[in-house]
Amino acid sequence: MEVYPKNFEALVESLKKLPGIGEKSAERMALAILDMSTEDVVQTSNALLEAKKTLHSCSICGSLTDQEICNICSNETRDKNLICVVEDYKSVFAFEKVGNFRGVYHVLNGLISPMLNIGTDDINLASLVKRVSELEHPELILALKSSIEGQTTTSYIKKIFENKNVTISRLAYGIPMGAEIEYLDMLTLDKALFDRKIISE
Amino acid sequence: MEVYPKNFEALVESLKKLPGIGEKSAERMALAILDMSTEDVVQTSNALLEAKKTLHSCSICGSLTDQEICNICSNETRDKNLICVVEDYKSVFAFEKVGNFRGVYHVLNGLISPMLNIGTDDINLASLVKRVSELEHPELILALKSSIEGQTTTSYIKKIFENKNVTISRLAYGIPMGAEIEYLDMLTLDKALFDRKIISE
Numbered sequence A, B: 001m002e003v004y005p006k007n008f009e010a011l012v013e014s015l016k017k018l019p020g021i022g023e024k025s026a027e028r029m030a031l032a033i034l035d036m037s038t039e040d041v042v043q044t045s046n047a048l049l050e051a052k053k054t055l056h057s058c059s060i061c062g063s064l065t066d067q068e069i070c071n072i073c074s075n076e077t078r079d080k081n082l083i084c085v086v087e088d089y090k091s092v093f094a095f096e097k098v099g100n101f102r103g104v105y106h107v108l109n110g111l112i113s114p115m116l117n118i119g120t121d122d123i124n125l126a127s128l129v130k131r132v133s134e135l136e137h138p139e140l141i142l143a144l145k146s147s148i149e150g151q152t153t154t155s156y157i158k159k160i161f162e163n164k165n166v167t168i169s170r171l172a173y174g175i176p177m178g179a180e181i182e183y184l185d186m187l188t189l190d191k192a193l194f195d196r197k198i199i200s201e
Helices: A006-015 A023-035 A038-054 A089-098 A126-133 A148-160 A186-194 B006-015 B023-035 B038-054 B089-098 B126-133 B148-160 B186-194
Strands: A079-086 A103-107 A139-142 A167-170 B079-086 B103-107 B139-142 B167-170
Touching: A006 A023, A006 B038, A023 B038, A023 B089, A038 B006, A038 B023, A038 B038, A079 A089, A079 A126, A089 A103, A089 B023, A103 A126, A139 A148, A148 A167, B006 B023, B079 B089, B079 B126, B089 B103, B103 B126, B103 B139, B139 B148, B148 B167
Parallel strands: A079 A103, A079 A139, A139 A167, B079 B103, B079 B139, B139 B167
Antiparallel strands: none
């Protein structure tokens, strides 16, 4: 039973490939696209092609760029000795939106996960080791999530650079700003208590 | 402060024009698009252009089609005397998904709304009058929502065809299937009580 005209069906099916888009949302989006000006539709269509064609990983840090070396790595004012190690592009965007970090990044493009069969060779670790070996006073900030995979990866990186004159830190664990204490999970609360900061003595 | 590479930014901005898509969703969708095969991205890009280029309103009923006359109007087996009058394309899709209606449609493309300054000439009423005048035993099913605009439009259509040998009905009001009585609004409950159906006497 054909509910949609053919080309509408094709558009709905394409949109359904996007994350979090089901039949209803795809239908609503497709109708909104028909309501756009032809100019806007052409622009959107080109944006898809251009993004896919030009975007790739930076050859130094692995973050997203349309050049050989990304804007952050090629920025003279950023501290190349301070490397924030992250799981994916999204983490880079998140830190850049805050805008206070003046170092550079290293995108692992994944985390070690024996469960998912992702080993140490499957993420961008070799390039990190090489980068660090070329620096004078390297400092790594491990900004990985606090899941088992994140902790496994953090431990592994810590081990790699043991006794190699590399300062390594991880993000602080604790209660998120503005969170209600009563709704926090026990593990976070326990961490926050253990890592408490003395503010007066 | 540039957070995204230029072509990624362009893609995110394009996606944000879609309904219900904010910055976060657009970013997630854009990353998903980069993860697609080039073939899939080209296909999606073309689907946008083709849909915009080929889809328009059926010259008879006003519903969405890529031909001069839509599949429903040109289907010999559908009853042309039974016209379901709806607000928009989405209503046609909804009825066609159910699949039990064997008549045809008339898409008003809006509802009369003095508040929004939408008058009787701003929706597809003239074409409805013309269609009905060419039929032998026309029956109109007014399938409009139960808002003030829907009721105003229903009343107006009823008045147009008064004493013109046109059978007119509206959708039944009542409690939705599976709804919890206690969570229903009072108006619906009142309508359902008033329109109660005797099942044994």
